[in-house]
Amino acid sequence: MSDIAIGVDVGGTKALALMVARDGRVLGEMQSQTPHDEGFGAGEATTKVLVEQIFELCDRQSLDPAHVPIGVGLPGMMRRDGHLAFAPNLQTASGADLGTQLGDALGNASVFCENDANCAALAEHEWGAGRGIRDFVMVTLGTGIGGGVVADGELVRGRSGFAGEIGHMVVDARGAECPCGGQGCWERYASGGGLHRMTREAALEGRLATLVERRGGDAKSVRAEDVTAAAAEGLDEAVTLMREVGWWLALGLSNLAAILDCGHFVIGGGLSSASDLVLPAAREFLAELVEGYEARPAITVTTSMFGPRSGAMGATLVAFAGA
Amino acid sequence: MSDIAIGVDVGGTKALALMVARDGRVLGEMQSQTPHDEGFGAGEATTKVLVEQIFELCDRQSLDPAHVPIGVGLPGMMRRDGHLAFAPNLQTASGADLGTQLGDALGNASVFCENDANCAALAEHEWGAGRGIRDFVMVTLGTGIGGGVVADGELVRGRSGFAGEIGHMVVDARGAECPCGGQGCWERYASGGGLHRMTREAALEGRLATLVERRGGDAKSVRAEDVTAAAAEGLDEAVTLMREVGWWLALGLSNLAAILDCGHFVIGGGLSSASDLVLPAAREFLAELVEGYEARPAITVTTSMFGPRSGAMGATLVAFAGA
Numbered sequence: 001m002s003d004i005a006i007g008v009d010v011g012g013t014k015a016l017a018l019m020v021a022r023d024g025r026v027l028g029e030m031q032s033q034t035p036h037d038e039g040f041g042a043g044e045a046t047t048k049v050l051v052e053q054i055f056e057l058c059d060r061q062s063l064d065p066a067h068v069p070i071g072v073g074l075p076g077m078m079r080r081d082g083h084l085a086f087a088p089n090l091q092t093a094s095g096a097d098l099g100t101q102l103g104d105a106l107g108n109a110s111v112f113c114e115n116d117a118n119c120a121a122l123a124e125h126e127w128g129a130g131r132g133i134r135d136f137v138m139v140t141l142g143t144g145i146g147g148g149v150v151a152d153g154e155l156v157r158g159r160s161g162f163a164g165e166i167g168h169m170v171v172d173a174r175g176a177e178c179p180c181g182g183q184g185c186w187e188r189y190a191s192g193g194g195l196h197r198m199t200r201e202a203a204l205e206g207r208l209a210t211l212v213e214r215r216g217g218d219a220k221s222v223r224a225e226d227v228t229a230a231a232a233e234g235l236d237e238a239v240t241l242m243r244e245v246g247w248w249l250a251l252g253l254s255n256l257a258a259i260l261d262c263g264h265f266v267i268g269g270g271l272s273s274a275s276d277l278v279l280p281a282a283r284e285f286l287a288e289l290v291e292g293y294e295a296r297p298a299i300t301v302t303t304s305m306f307g308p309r310s311g312a313m314g315a316t317l318v319a320f321a322g323a
Numbered sequence: 324m325s326d327i328a329i330g331v332d333v334g335g336t337k338a339l340a341l342m343v344a345r346d347g348r349v350l351g352e353m354q355s356q357t358p359h360d361e362g363f364g365a366g367e368a369t370t371k372v373l374v375e376q377i378f379e380l381c382d383r384q385s386l387d388p389a390h391v392p393i394g395v396g397l398p399g400m401m402r403r404d405g406h407l408a409f410a411p412n413l414q415t416a417s418g419a420d421l422g423t424q425l426g427d428a429l430g431n432a433s434v435f436c437e438n439d440a441n442c443a444a445l446a447e448h449e450w451g452a453g454r455g456i457r458d459f460v461m462v463t464l465g466t467g468i469g470g471g472v473v474a475d476g477e478l479v480r481g482r483s484g485f486a487g488e489i490g491h492m493v494v495d496a497r498g499a500e501c502p503c504g505g506q507g508c509w510e511r512y513a514s515g516g517g518l519h520r521m522t523r524e525a526a527l528e529g530r531l532a533t534l535v536e537r538r539g540g541d542a543k544s545v546r547a548e549d550v551t552a553a554a555a556e557g558l559d560e561a562v563t564l565m566r567e568v569g570w571w572l573a574l575g576l577s578n579l580a581a582i583l584d585c586g587h588f589v590i591g592g593g594l595s596s597a598s599d600l601v602l603p604a605a606r607e608f609l610a611e612l613v614e615g616y617e618a619r620p621a622i623t624v625t626t627s628m629f630g631p632r633s634g635a636m637g638a639t640l641v642a643f644a645g646a
Contacts, residue, residue, distance in 0.1 A: 077615050086618035135482040149582065151479045151486075158474070158584020159458040160620060165581040168614035170574055172496045173507075180614045184496075251493055258488040259472065259582065261481020291491035291503045292400050295409035297483060 002069050002110075002323050006057055007315025008050055009073040009116055010034060012089035012143065015046075017053035018309065019061065019068075020316040024127040026309075028057045036092055043084070043096025051105045069110040071319030072098060073119035073311040075146070080161035082113045088179060089143070112322035116140075117164055118155055119314030120268055120304065121148025125155075126317055128305030129266045137262050138304070139166065139253070140269035140311075145187040151260060167191065171251055189248035192271040196224040198241060208237050228274045242274070246281025253282065254289035257299055268304030275303050325392050325433075325646050329380055330638025331373055332396040332439055333357060335412035335466065338369075340376035341632065342384065342391075343639040347450040349632075351380045359415055366407070366419025374428045392433040394642030395421060396442035396634040398469070403484035405436045411502055412466065435645035439463075440487055441478055442637030443591055443627065444471025448478075449640055451628030452589045460585050461627070462489065462576070463592035463634075468510040474583060490514065494574055512571035515594040519547045521564065531560050551597045565597070569604025576605065577612035580622055591627035598626050 004027065008017040011034060019028035030053045035045040050072065058065040076087025082099030084090070103111040114122075121138035124130040130138065130150065138148035145167030149156040156163045167187030168180050175184030176197060188194050202208045203219040211230060215221045230238035253265055267275060283301050287293050304310050327350065331340040334357060342351035353376045358368040373395065381388040399410025405422030407413070426434040437445075444461035447453040453461065453473065461471035468490030472479040479486045490510030491503050498507030499520060511517050525531045526542040534553060538544045553561035576588055590598060606624050610616050627633050 077618055086615040147582070151474060151481070152477070154475070156474045156479075156583060159586040160584060162615070162619065163474075163582065163584035165584075165614055168581045169492075169578040170612070171493055173494055173498070173571075173574060175496070182612065182614060185614075248496075251496060255492040255578075256582070258491045259470070259486065259579070260479060261483060261486035261488075263482040289493070289505065291488055291505060291508075292409040292485070295400055296485065 002320070004063065005069040005071060005316040005319035005323070006054055007071045007073065007119070007312040007319060008053060009119065009311030009315055010046060010050070010090065011075055011116070015049055015053065016309065016312045017050070017057055018312040018316065019057045020313060022320060024313070028060055030056055034090070038092055040092070043093040043098045043101050046090070046093045046096075047098060047101045047105055050102055054106060066107040068108070069319035069323035070102065070106070070108060070112070071119070071315035071317065071322070072102065072111065072113045073116035073315040074098065074113055075116050077162045077165065078113055078115045080157065084113070085160070085162070110319065110323040112318045114315065114318045115146070115148070115161070115164060116311045117146030118148040118157070119312070119318060120310035121150055121155060121314065122317045123306055123310045123314030124266045124268070124304055125150055127313065128310070129302050130264065133264050135260065135262045136264035136266060137166070137256050137260065138266045138268065141191050141267060141271035142269040143191060143193045145191045145252075146269070149260060166252065166256065169252060169255060171248070171255065186248070186252040190245055190252055192224065192269070194248065195227065195245055195271065198244065199224045199227050202241055208241070210235060210237055228277060231277045242277040243281040246278045247285045249278060249282040250285035250289050253301065254286060254291070257290050263297060263299055265299075265301045266304050267301060268307065268310050272303050272307070279303070325643070327386065328392040328394060328639040328642035328646070329377055330394045330396065330442070330635040330642060331376060332442065332634030332638055333369060333373070333413065334398055334439070338372055338376065339632065339635045340373070340380055341635040341639065342380045343636060345643060347636070351383055353379055357413070361415055363415070366416040366421045366424050369413070369416045370421060370424045370428055373425055377429060389430040391431070392642035392646035393425065393429070393431060393435070394442070394638035394640065394645070395425065395434065395436045396439035396638040397421065397436055398439050400485045400488065401436055401438045403480065407436070408483070408485070433642065433646040435641045437638065437641045438469070438471070438484070438487060439634045440469030441471040441480070442635070442641060443633035444473055444478060444589075444637065445640045446629055446633045446637030447589045447591075447627055448473055450636065451633065452625050453587065456587050458583065458585045459587035459589060460489070460579050460583065461589045461591060464514050464590060464594035465592040466514065466516045468514045468575075469592070472583060489575065489579065492575060492578060494571070494578065509571070509575040513568060513575055515547065515592070517571065518550065518568055518594065521567065522547045522550050525564055531564070533558060533560055551600060554600045565600040566604040569601045570608045572601060573605040573608035573612050576624065577609060577614070580613050586620060586622055588622075588624045589627050590624060591630065591633050595626050595630070602626070
């Protein structure tokens with residue numbers, strides 16, 4: 001049983017590797033750009049970067065990269081056997097068996113893969129904002145929405161390991177189109193990408209007059225960042241739009257509460273940095289959106305304890321559990 | 324350990340009691356009207372009927388009603404401690420501790436309560452259409468939609484025991500109003516009640532011209548039963564409406580597949596008798612609605628093995644497990 005593991009969270013833009021002790025102390029950290037070179041076989045470019053990170057972190061602590069358990073969190077539908085079955089945001093690795101590729105490259109028999117949001121859920125459950133809570137959902141608000149479902153203390157993986165694709169729950173039938181091919185998916189409303197889309201729509205519809213004016217009258221150039229900044233300053237039209245995002249967030253959380261009776265949500269991912277602008281509204285709307293709200297104990301919504309590190313932290317737990 | 328238990332499924336209109344052996348054989352059956360008298364304390368009228376049923380079933384087999392384990396399936400949010408917290412379709416028992424009331428009346432210390440759709444899921448998992456399947460969802464299509472979620476072989480109960488309220492998952496934000504107080508709940512589209520609502524809407528909008536004509540031109544008098552009967556005969560306008568119900572059914576199933584990665588659905592409840600008219604369409608639409616459908620093993624949808632008996636059968640499993 002190893003006391004130290006490495007976890008790597010491979011996102012669409014960057015790969016964060018952490019060396020972590022079993023008690024949660026972070027012993028080393030390294031961040032790289034996620035490669036999207038298409039000249040290689042599926043997953044090869046990704047594997048190369050991960051090998052570099054793992055060698056570097058091991059080198060700093062004089063550890064043998066062949067004998068440290070490795071966990072990898074990946075953005076997509078991870079099969080239980082380690083194949084990345086479907087990864088719209090990491091297409092050069094889609095279909096690859098990254099676990100085997102990485103294990104072969106390192107001569108390491110202890111490489112374990114898991115969906116990135118599932119990793120984040122495990123980290124928050126073990127050490128963070130979900131500690132001691134048996135029924136909660138980790139919700140990562142990034143470009144899309146990822147999820148990790150913990151029921152009765154256990155991560156729900158589903159038949160093939162694909163559980164937690166909560167961002168593609170349809171909440172608005174025949175609504176906004178989604179890159180997944182569907183329409184009205186939750187992540188088109190309550191994620192960073194959703195804010196971006198709704199910003200553009202609101203600007204074109206004249207609901208962001210001040211922000212459009214600040215951009216010299218060009219509605220198309222108003223960005224999501226303009227909205228979050230202006231909302232932080234208290235500009236009404238921006239506050240209103242952020243409350244709308246909060247309403248959509250609450251709608252999806254209410255669905256999850258109805259299906260799973262989870263009493264707690266941990267919000268992570270990039271948009272969670274704007275949490276002060278979104279979560280108070282989401283909490284308020286939960287009361288009117290959750291079925292039988294009065295008959296339930298309070299439902300709590302908090303931000304993740306590890307922020308952008310949740311995924312890599314959790315990947316080490318996958319490594320510890322597997323090794 | 325008892326070899327015989329009694330399970331009662333208390334619905335909004337009738338209460339079905341079964342005496343069942345541990346291997347699933349049904350030894351006795353009795354059905355009564357569910358009382359809705361308001362002159363009594365919460366749950367008292369219900370308890371009285373259940374006591375009669377249990378005495379009758381025990382009498383037939385010369386068993387002592389004080390010593391047969393009893394399971395009760397109830398239509399609403401059942402707390403883990405046996406309180407019926409919220410039951411819109413059984414309001415005279417809402418808030419009651421039926422387990423204790425029934426136990427006191429029978430002098431029986433082995434009375435256990437559970438949500439009715441959860442009971443159905445347990446029965447189908449143990450003996451029926453979900454046997455040997457570790458990740459599936461039981462979907463009961465009645466006036467509303469009930470659900471029982473089985474993940475990794477275990478029933479998901481959630482924090483308070485309220486999990487599986489899948490009918491109140493919102494699939495059409497700001498859509499049709501629901502008696503729960505919400506809008507756009509799945510059960511407003513894909514249940515018996517949903518078919519009723521959509522029939523009326525379609526009739527008024529002129530999409531059921533033949534059926535309206537058959538009712539002497541009175542659009543408001545066209546009923547859901549007219550649509551299912553005409554669809555069975557192949558009348559285009561009725562087939563089209565049933566396909567629409569199938570589309571909505573598939574939409575909710577797709578959401579559950581995304582969240583839980585369940586590979587199987589068992590469809591029960593009253594509307595499942597019209598399953599030949601709805602399930603083929605639902606299966607067809609799943610292919611376009613499930614995220615990453617091609618990357619997943621096939622998702623199967625079947626009808627329940629025990630039909631209207633699933634809930635009472637499963638209630639006996641709750642009794643066996645508790646006793």
